[in-house]
Amino acid sequence: MPNMSLVKNEMPVQAPDVRNKNFSEVALGYTEEQAIDEAKRCLNCKNKPCVTGCPVQIDIPAFIAKVAEGDFEEAYKIITKSSSLPAVCGRVCPQETQCESKCVRGKKGEPVAIGRLERYVADRHNALAETAVEKPVPNGHKVAVIGSGPSGLACAGDLAKKGYDVTVFEALHLAGGVLSYGIPEFRLPKTIVQKEIEGLKALGVTIETNTVVGKTVSIDELMKYEGFESVFIGSGAGLPRFMKIPGENLNGVYSANEFLTRINLMKAYKPDSATPINAGTKAVIVGGGNVAMDAARCAKRLGADVTIVYRRTENELPARAEEVEHAKEEGINFRFLTNPTEITATEKGWVKGVICQQMELSEPDASGRAKPVPVKDAYFEIEADCVIMSIGTSPNPLIKSTTDGLDTQKWGGIIADENGLTSREGVYAGGDAVTGAATVILAMGAGKKAAAAIDEYIQNK
Amino acid sequence: MFEILEKKSLNPTVTLMKINAPRVAKKAEPGQFIILRTDSEGERIPLTIADYDRSAGTVTIIFQIVGGTTEKLNHMNEGDCLHDFVGPLGRATETEGLKKVAVVGGGVGCAIAYPVAKKLHELGVEVHSIVGFRNKDLVILENEFRNASSKFVLMSDDGTAGEKGLVTDALKKLIDSGEKYDRVITIGPLIMMKFVCRLTKEYEIPTVASMNPIMIDGTGMCGGCRLTVGGETKFACVDGPEFDGHLIDFDEAMARGASYREFERKAHEDACNLFKEVK
Ligand SMILES: Cc1cc2nc3c(=O)[nH]c(=O)nc-3n(C[C@H](O)[C@H](O)[C@H](O)COP(=O)(O)OP(=O)(O)OC[C@H]3O[C@@H](n4cnc5c(N)ncnc54)[C@H](O)[C@@H]3O)c2cc1C
Ligand SMILES: Cc1cc2nc3c(=O)[nH]c(=O)nc-3n(C[C@H](O)[C@H](O)[C@H](O)COP(=O)(O)OP(=O)(O)OC[C@H]3O[C@@H](n4cnc5c(N)ncnc54)[C@H](O)[C@@H]3O)c2cc1C
Numbered sequence: 033m034p035n036m037s038l039v040k041n042e043m044p045v046q047a048p049d050v051r052n053k054n055f056s057e058v059a060l061g062y063t064e065e066q067a068i069d070e071a072k073r074c075l076n077c078k079n080k081p082c083v084t085g086c087p088v089q090i091d092i093p094a095f096i097a098k099v100a101e102g103d104f105e106e107a108y109k110i111i112t113k114s115s116s117l118p119a120v121c122g123r124v125c126p127q128e129t130q131c132e133s134k135c136v137r138g139k140k141g142e143p144v145a146i147g148r149l150e151r152y153v154a155d156r157h158n159a160l161a162e163t164a165v166e167k168p169v170p171n172g173h174k175v176a177v178i179g180s181g182p183s184g185l186a187c188a189g190d191l192a193k194k195g196y197d198v199t200v201f202e203a204l205h206l207a208g209g210v211l212s213y214g215i216p217e218f219r220l221p222k223t224i225v226q227k228e229i230e231g232l233k234a235l236g237v238t239i240e241t242n243t244v245v246g247k248t249v250s251i252d253e254l255m256k257y258e259g260f261e262s263v264f265i266g267s268g269a270g271l272p273r274f275m276k277i278p279g280e281n282l283n284g285v286y287s288a289n290e291f292l293t294r295i296n297l298m299k300a301y302k303p304d305s306a307t308p309i310n311a312g313t314k315a316v317i318v319g320g321g322n323v324a325m326d327a328a329r330c331a332k333r334l335g336a337d338v339t340i341v342y343r344r345t346e347n348e349l350p351a352r353a354e355e356v357e358h359a360k361e362e363g364i365n366f367r368f369l370t371n372p373t374e375i376t377a378t379e380k381g382w383v384k385g386v387i388c389q390q391m392e393l394s395e396p397d398a399s400g401r402a403k404p405v406p407v408k409d410a411y412f413e414i415e416a417d418c419v420i421m422s423i424g425t426s427p428n429p430l431i432k433s434t435t436d437g438l439d440t441q442k443w444g445g446i447i448a449d450e451n452g453l454t455s456r457e458g459v460y461a462g463g464d465a466v467t468g469a470a471t472v473i474l475a476m477g478a479g480k481k482a483a484a485a486i487d488e489y490i491q492n493k
Numbered sequence: 494m495f496e497i498l499e500k501k502s503l504n505p506t507v508t509l510m511k512i513n514a515p516r517v518a519k520k521a522e523p524g525q526f527i528i529l530r531t532d533s534e535g536e537r538i539p540l541t542i543a544d545y546d547r548s549a550g551t552v553t554i555i556f557q558i559v560g561g562t563t564e565k566l567n568h569m570n571e572g573d574c575l576h577d578f579v580g581p582l583g584r585a586t587e588t589e590g591l592k593k594v595a596v597v598g599g600g601v602g603c604a605i606a607y608p609v610a611k612k613l614h615e616l617g618v619e620v621h622s623i624v625g626f627r628n629k630d631l632v633i634l635e636n637e638f639r640n641a642s643s644k645f646v647l648m649s650d651d652g653t654a655g656e657k658g659l660v661t662d663a664l665k666k667l668i669d670s671g672e673k674y675d676r677v678i679t680i681g682p683l684i685m686m687k688f689v690c691r692l693t694k695e696y697e698i699p700t701v702a703s704m705n706p707i708m709i710d711g712t713g714m715c716g717g718c719r720l721t722v723g724g725e726t727k728f729a730c731v732d733g734p735e736f737d738g739h740l741i742d743f744d745e746a747m748a749r750g751a752s753y754r755e756f757e758r759k760a761h762e763d764a765c766n767l768f769k770e771v772k
């Protein structure tokens with residue numbers, strides 16, 4: 033008998049006025065009772081609408097049925113047939129626009145809490161004592177993976193399971209990509225990311241950190257001199273954009289990437305960190321995506337009074353609804369229809385404030401999206417001693433400029449077909465490097481697809 | 494991994510280390526740099542590649558002890574390993590078409606200037622090196638510079654080494670005496686580079702300045718190293734570190750360099766105290 037409650041089991045969380053002062057995880061996870069109770073809300077629909085909303089087609093009703101039976105390991109096995117990073121995706125996927133948006137229970141009341149159940153299953157598995165993994169039988173072929181974000185990790189994992197000798201080359205000193213340097217500890221504990229990486233190493237994957245492909249070694253050199261038969265590029269979209277307004281290079285102005293990297297990768301939030309950070313007393317965050325929410329919530333935790341300025345309205349905020357909700361609860365201010373035009377300075381060259389122009393929304397254009405347009409002569413200044421620019425990123429041109437014959441879009445995205453094949457034979461790409469800034473699950477899916485294509489390519493060579 | 498194979502003190506505050514880093518050594522060119530961390534909790538700091546040996550797989554760095562991380566680095570010894578060492582980063586010095594160049598270095602900037610002078614010399618370019626230090630105790634790489642230059646001028650603020658005066662005085666004298674340079678390359682404190690560039694602008698001599706802003710990743714990912722060149726924002730780690738000296742906004746660069754002064758002062762004191770306790 034299904035549980036016909038109209039609402040999800042609530043996720044236990046740290047209280048807002050407690051958590052906005054620490055970096056520990058906000059959401060605490062279901063108990064076993066809550067998980068089973070929630071799983072019983074699933075109707076096990078024959079046509080599985082939720083699965084059509086999942087970018088990697090996890091067999092959602094099948095794993096939920098196992099949760100309802102209390103067979104959590106079996107549930108885990110079902111998820112990992114399609115996903116390499118369940119503990120990560122259960123936490124950061126925008127389920128509200130994917131699987132859960134298609135769930136029939138959502139027609140009347142709330143959808144099944146698919147993401148929370150995924151997280152529960154993955155955490156429960158990760159808490160089990162390590163069982164020694166069996167190393168796959170080597171097949172004698174070498175593949176290089178560039179970048180250790182979700183796309184690279186997924187590609188490396190699938191290939192290693194097939195017996196390939198995989199080396200992941202990572203520019204930074206730590207693997208994980210955005211999962212390590214971008215998404216904060218309070219949303220995605222770094223121990224989870226490291227656990228995934230340890231899992232890959234146990235499968236025999238070599239991870240070479242401190243290697244900037246294009247500088248330390250090129251793709252052509254890897255293929256010509258080091259015996260790699262195929263290469264997967266999962267280098268992400270890490271190049272920060274700035275607004276090109278006066279005052280943007282003042283002291284106290286950060287790109288969100290720099291701010292978050294100092295905090296997450298370099299642990300600058302810890303009192304004994306060797307890397308400094310300056311969130312000021314009044315921080316203004318420019319932008320409205322997940323990255324802006326993360327920067328804002330970090331600045332809040334470092335003690336600043338935080339305001340997010342966004343040039344459209346709340347309805348257009350691209351960030352996940354849950355993140356916006358969490359940010360508001362934590363006491364972060366929002367100023368909508370507000371567009372910075374200049375950052376003003378103190379005599380010493382530090383930020384003093386942000387001059388903004390009032391905006392209004394135009395009639396929706398052909399694409400249905402209303403454009404923000406400036407209101408004439410309506411300017412005002414917001415006081416600030418820290419400004420964080422979070423207006424997007426694009427792919428780094430380094431790999432394109434050092435790889436002969438690798439075609440990219442005008443904006444820098446690597447051109448690849450649906451299996452990830454680029455304009456170069458044997459060279460595949462996926463994730464943000466191809467699509468521009470997107471999501472963890474899409475990057476992971478692209479890595480898995482490319483792994484299958486690389487396997488086929490090498491086996492048929 | 495990145496073992497310190499050799500350590501040599503060049504003066505009380507400047508140390509040379511030879512590091513085992515085969516991949517970096519294979520690709521290194523003068524003008525490029527590396528980023529290192531001493532330990533798993535360390536800060537990432539950029540240092541110029543002072544020299545390299547492709548066949549031995551080694552890279553030489555020369556650093557001045559100015560703060561917490563360089564202090565820690567200086568306490569490491571031969572046989573110890575650096576936790577991280579990544580490079581070569583940035584663009585190499587452009588040497589094409591040059592016939593006669595003045596290399597103007599100041600303080601520890603000379604460690605960055607030396608490999609450039611050496612490379613130019615090896616390419617058959619006529620190199621005039623003008624190097625300045627506060628006093629004779631701080632002089633580094635004097636012989637190395639002499640061997641790589643057809644003219645060598647040593648300056649000090651107090652006159653205890655070479656001539657008394659600033660590098661700009663020496664450069665002006667050489668230019669006025671009729672030396673015609675295709676390019677001036679300057680590396681040192683921002684204030685020195687600013688005045689070198691101001692001087693060469695008057696004489697319309699193309700000038701390159703090597704910038705050393707605060708960096709984190711060194712791959713173009715954070716934008717922390719940005720500076721304004723000719724009215725445009727550039728990232729020193731990927732677009733530089735060398736830029737047209739006549740277009741750089743030095744005042745902005747100086748302000749940005751001071752972003753974390755208070756934190757750095759404290760970190761240095763802590764590091765010094767730590768090592769005192771250990772002793
Ligand atoms: C702050 C922030 C919050 C986010 N929140 C969410 C969220 O809640 N949910 C969600 O689904 N998505 C979120 N995203 C987006 C998501 O993280 C990305 O879409 C995803 O990580 C892309 O994966 P990737 O493998 O393509 O690249 P990345 O994760 O960007 O990893 C690329 C890796 O390649 C390395 N690299 C780059 N160039 C080189 C080179 N030349 N040589 C060697 N290594 C190189 C980089 O250092 C990096 O480690 C967020 C992103 C950010 C920045
Ligand atoms: C491309 C480049 C090449 C360099 N080459 C050399 C070199 O060959 N030899 C040498 O002695 N120094 C060099 N430097 C400067 C060197 O990186 C700094 O002296 C070092 O980071 C100081 O660290 P600290 O913790 O000891 O000192 P801190 O107390 O942290 O700082 C002291 C000074 O170093 C600057 N600094 C601090 N952190 C950084 C950082 N992450 N990146 C850049 N500057 C920083 C500060 O602005 C301050 O002026 C170079 C810098 C750059 C950007």
Ligand code: SF4
Binds near residue numbers: 073074081093134146
């Ligand atoms: S759509 Fe909802 S109720 Fe139906 S199977 Fe999927 S999760 Fe269960």
Ligand code: FES
Binds near residue numbers: 708711718
């Ligand atoms: S150091 Fe981060 S972009 Fe240059």
